[in-house]
Amino acid sequence: MSLNPNSGAFSLSPSGEGRGEALTIIKIGGNVIDNSEKLHEFLKSFTDLPGYKILVHGGGKAATKISDEMGVQAKMVDGRRITDIETLRIVTMVYGGLINKNIVAQMQAYGSNAIGLTGADGNMIKAVKRPVKEMDFGFVGDLDENSVNTKFLGNLIKIGAVPVFCALTHDGDGQLLNTNADTIASVLAVSLSKYFETSLVYCFEKKGVLADVDDESSVIGQIRSSEFDTLKDQGIIAGGMLPKLHNAFEAINNGVKDVYIGKADELELLTTQTFGTRLIQ
Amino acid sequence: MSLNPNSGAFSLSPSGEGRGEALTIIKIGGNVIDNSEKLHEFLKSFTDLPGYKILVHGGGKAATKISDEMGVQAKMVDGRRITDIETLRIVTMVYGGLINKNIVAQMQAYGSNAIGLTGADGNMIKAVKRPVKEMDFGFVGDLDENSVNTKFLGNLIKIGAVPVFCALTHDGDGQLLNTNADTIASVLAVSLSKYFETSLVYCFEKKGVLADVDDESSVIGQIRSSEFDTLKDQGIIAGGMLPKLHNAFEAINNGVKDVYIGKADELELLTTQTFGTRLIQ
Numbered sequence: 240m241s242l243n244p245n246s247g248a249f250s251l252s253p254s255g256e257g258r259g260e261a262l263t264i265i266k267i268g269g270n271v272i273d274n275s276e277k278l279h280e281f282l283k284s285f286t287d288l289p290g291y292k293i294l295v296h297g298g299g300k301a302a303t304k305i306s307d308e309m310g311v312q313a314k315m316v317d318g319r320r321i322t323d324i325e326t327l328r329i330v331t332m333v334y335g336g337l338i339n340k341n342i343v344a345q346m347q348a349y350g351s352n353a354i355g356l357t358g359a360d361g362n363m364i365k366a367v368k369r370p371v372k373e374m375d376f377g378f379v380g381d382l383d384e385n386s387v388n389t390k391f392l393g394n395l396i397k398i399g400a401v402p403v404f405c406a407l408t409h410d411g412d413g414q415l416l417n418t419n420a421d422t423i424a425s426v427l428a429v430s431l432s433k434y435f436e437t438s439l440v441y442c443f444e445k446k447g448v449l450a451d452v453d454d455e456s457s458v459i460g461q462i463r464s465s466e467f468d469t470l471k472d473q474g475i476i477a478g479g480m481l482p483k484l485h486n487a488f489e490a491i492n493n494g495v496k497d498v499y500i501g502k503a504d505e506l507e508l509l510t511t512q513t514f515g516t517r518l519i520q
Numbered sequence: 521m522s523l524n525p526n527s528g529a530f531s532l533s534p535s536g537e538g539r540g541e542a543l544t545i546i547k548i549g550g551n552v553i554d555n556s557e558k559l560h561e562f563l564k565s566f567t568d569l570p571g572y573k574i575l576v577h578g579g580g581k582a583a584t585k586i587s588d589e590m591g592v593q594a595k596m597v598d599g600r601r602i603t604d605i606e607t608l609r610i611v612t613m614v615y616g617g618l619i620n621k622n623i624v625a626q627m628q629a630y631g632s633n634a635i636g637l638t639g640a641d642g643n644m645i646k647a648v649k650r651p652v653k654e655m656d657f658g659f660v661g662d663l664d665e666n667s668v669n670t671k672f673l674g675n676l677i678k679i680g681a682v683p684v685f686c687a688l689t690h691d692g693d694g695q696l697l698n699t700n701a702d703t704i705a706s707v708l709a710v711s712l713s714k715y716f717e718t719s720l721v722y723c724f725e726k727k728g729v730l731a732d733v734d735d736e737s738s739v740i741g742q743i744r745s746s747e748f749d750t751l752k753d754q755g756i757i758a759g760g761m762l763p764k765l766h767n768a769f770e771a772i773n774n775g776v777k778d779v780y781i782g783k784a785d786e787l788e789l790l791t792t793q794t795f796g797t798r799l800i801q
Contacts, residue, residue, distance in 0.1 A: 305613070309589045328618065332586070336617020337609065340688065340696060344640040348694035352672070354642045359625040360635040361681055391633070391680070398675045400642055407621065413629035415621060 261290040262396070262435035263509070266424035267442045271503045272299035272338060279345065281442075284506040286349040291396050291435060293427060294353075294403045296342060297420035302333040314377075322377040322417040330417050334405040343403055354400045358408030359415060361391045364423065366408035366416050380408040380416030382423070384493075387430035421483075425490050432494035439495050440514075441483065442503035447515035448484070450475060458501075461517045464488050487518045542571040543677070543716035544790070547705035548723045552784040553580035553619060560626065562723075565787040567632040572677050572716060574708060575634075576685045577623060578701035583614040595658075603658040603698040611698050615686040624684055635681045639689030640696060642672045645704065647689035647697050661689040661697030663704070665774075668711035702764075706771050713775035720776050721795075722764065723784035728796035729765070731756060739782075742798045745769050768799045 265285060271277050285294060306313060306329050314321040322330070339355040346353035358364030358380070364387055366380025386408070395402060404427070406420040421441065428439040447458035462470065467488055470476045476484055487498040501508075501515020508514035546566060552558050566575060587594060587610050595602040603611070620636040627634035639645030639661070645668055647661025667689070676683060685708070687701040702722065709720040728739035743751065748769055751757045757765055768779040782789075782796020789795035 305590070308591070309586070331621050332613035332617040334617070335621045336613040336615070340612050340616045340638050340640060343638070344690045344696050345694045347640055347643050347690060347692060352642060353640075355638070355640075357621050357624070357636070359621060359628055361633060362628050394679045395676075398679065399672070409625045409628060411628060413626045415625050 260435050261438070262293070262431055263288060263290060263438045263440060264293045264295065264424055264428045264431070265440040265442065265506070266295040266297075266420055267503055268297040268420065269299035270444045271442060272296060272301070277504060278342075281503045281506060282342065282345050282351075283349055284504075286346060286351040287507065288509065292351075292401050293396070293431075294342070294346075294401065295406075295420050295424040295427065296334075296338060296403065297406055298330060298334050298338065301338060302330050305329055305333050305337075316374060319374070319376070321375070322379050324378065327378040327415060327417060331407060331415055335407050335415075339403060339405040346401065346403070351401050352399050353403050354395070355403045355405070357405055357415065358386075358418065358423070361395065362388050362409075362411070363392050363402075364388070364404075364408045364418075364426070365411045366418055368410055368414065368416060378414065378416050380410065380418040382408070382418065382426045384426070384429065386426055389430050389434060392427075393431065393434050421486070425486055428490055428495045428498075429493045432496070437495050438497050438499065439487070439490055440499040440501070440506075440509065441487070442501065442506070443483075444502070446502045446505065447500055448476065448480060459516050460513070461519065464491060464518075464520050484518065491518060491520050541716050542719070543574070543712055544569060544571060544719045544721060545574045545576065545705055545709045545712070546721040546723065546787070547576040547578075547701055548784055549578040549701065550580035551725045552723060553577060553582070558785060559623070562784045562787060563623065563626050563632075564630055565785075567627060567630040568788065569790065573632075574677070574683045574685065574712075575623070575627075576687075576701050576705040576708065577615075577619060578687055579611060579615050579619065582619060583611050586610055586614050586618075597655060600655070600657070602656070603660050605659065608659040608696060608698060612688060612696055616688050620684060620686040627682065627684065632682050633680050634684050635676070636684045636686070638686055638696065639667075639699065639704070642676065643669050643690075643692070644673050644683075645669070645685075645689045645699075645707070646692050647699055649691055649695065649697060659695065659697050661691065661699040663689070663699065663707045665707070665710065667707055670711050670715060673708075674712065674715050702767070706767055709776045709779075710771050710774045713777070718776050719778050719780065720768070720771055721780040721782070721787075721790065722768070723782065723787070724764075725783070727783045727786065728781055729757065729761060740797050741794070742800065745772060745799075745801050765799065772799060772801050 311325045314323050343353040343355040369376045369379045369381050408416050408418040428437050450457040498518040592606045624634040624636040650657045650660045650662050689697050689699040709718050731738040779799040780796050
């Protein structure tokens with residue numbers, strides 16, 4: 240074969256024919272991962288979703304549990320978790336090994352050709368160790384718009400793989416780095432939106448953005464970028480939802496088609512677009 | 521694009537054009553993995569090797585160390601290690617997470633496009649849980665000649681990845697399985713020999729097969745299949761070398777071009793064919 244391993248098998252091009260194909264990137268967190276029944280139901284629904292897909296998962300409580308078993312204390316400074324070398328060792332085992340590989344094995348059983356990845360694998364996501372300013376967060380990686388190896392990741396998707404990312408990246412010099420899973424999902428979505436029509440889905444504990452925070456049935460079906468400020472001013476979007484939505488609209492402003500926020504166990508609704516809250520330009 | 525994700529991007533064919541390309545599969549064990557300096561030197565040499573490559577690594581002492589830290593006792597029956605569910609959990613963390621991902625990050629630093637895998641990832645290696653006869657080995661996987669997903673693995677290699685396998689496979693029904701790394705290397709070599717000109721390299725603690733077991737300089741440079749019985753009868757090949765060489769010649773009889781047995785820190789000699797002992801048809 241005349242393929243150049245360095246250039247990859249496909250010429251993914253920003254203006255090329257690949258642009259129109261749908262890619263869905265879904266992020267799940269502790270509330271799914273820590274509940275084995277919920278996780279299995281979610282993975283089934285995820286497998287049934289049509290089109291190209293990527294799963295990004297956080298850590299859940301397993302890392303804390305293993306730390307306790309190993310007698311490693313979580314290191315906190317000013318209420319914020321620090322990734323020291325011992326913690327990095329544990330999250331590498333738990334995120335990259337235990338959680339990631341069990342998800343992959345389960346997805347394979349459901350017929351999805353999952354392949355488990357950290358950002359180091361295939362140099363998919365390169366991060367910069369967070370600079371020490373007032374605080375030293377330890378082995379934590381920050382991402383930017385050039386972090387994703389879109390060519391290799393795009394090729395991997397095109398040969399039929401369903402990438403499953405855990406919350407680990409690397410610095411390119413041999414150092415693994417703990418990296419926020421929400422950020423990984425968002426940076427993947429923005430980077431790949433040059434080549435795919437990309438939807439980003441955040442699964443969290445509620446059914447969506449609620450008009451009334453105490454009423455689970457008050458899910459706002461759709462929010463346009465232009466409506467965001469009004470909803471903020473009215474106090475409807477507040478607290479922890481503010482940064483979530485801010486990041487979501489930033490992704491949309493950078494090429495992502497839409498962002499969904501909803502509950503993992505309703506994922507099958509995604510194909511009918513009645514899943515959670517849909518954020519659009 | 522018109523690619524069918526299920527069929528893969530390339531048509532690897534047993535009689536096709538890919539047959540002639542060289543692929544080197546190298547297995548390293550504890551004596552390399554447990555020594556960080558040796559491991560780095562090895563990974564540098566491995567990166568410098570030309571052609572398509574796969575690395576297979578065993579576990580080393582890290583799993584025992586983590587087990588001790590977690591207070592999990594190694595379960596032994598008749599002197600043989602049993603993979604109970606607790607042990608499986610630990611090897612999934614240590615082999616699939618800690619060791620595999622640190623090797624991958626280091627290889628990326630050296631310029632090799634490593635991608636870390638269990639047999640579950642991309643359904644690369646499907647095993648059968650070892651049947652319970654006199655003994656129940658627990659979550660241990662046995663392989664056969666149909667275990668390897670050669671199409672997907674071949675595609676992955678062709679798009680520029682360097683697969684790094686740890687000693688874990690899966691049963692296709694969601695269960696991860698602990699699997700001997702020597703066997704993984706051998707089954708990969710045999711399966712891929714239909715598509716590549718495959719060399720298999722076992723790194724162990726000695727420089728090669730020794731004519732005099734007490735003399736490290738007595739390495740036998742080459743052994744032909746036809747000479748194996750004579751060397752056995754003369755008592756030159758005995759003890760632990762017997763099954764090693766038996767398996768090596770079986771791989772050669774099933775399509776592997778040659779098998780090398782030698783020391784990891786001499787790997788750079790492989791290109792000149794003076795590395796360790798070379799076994800051929």
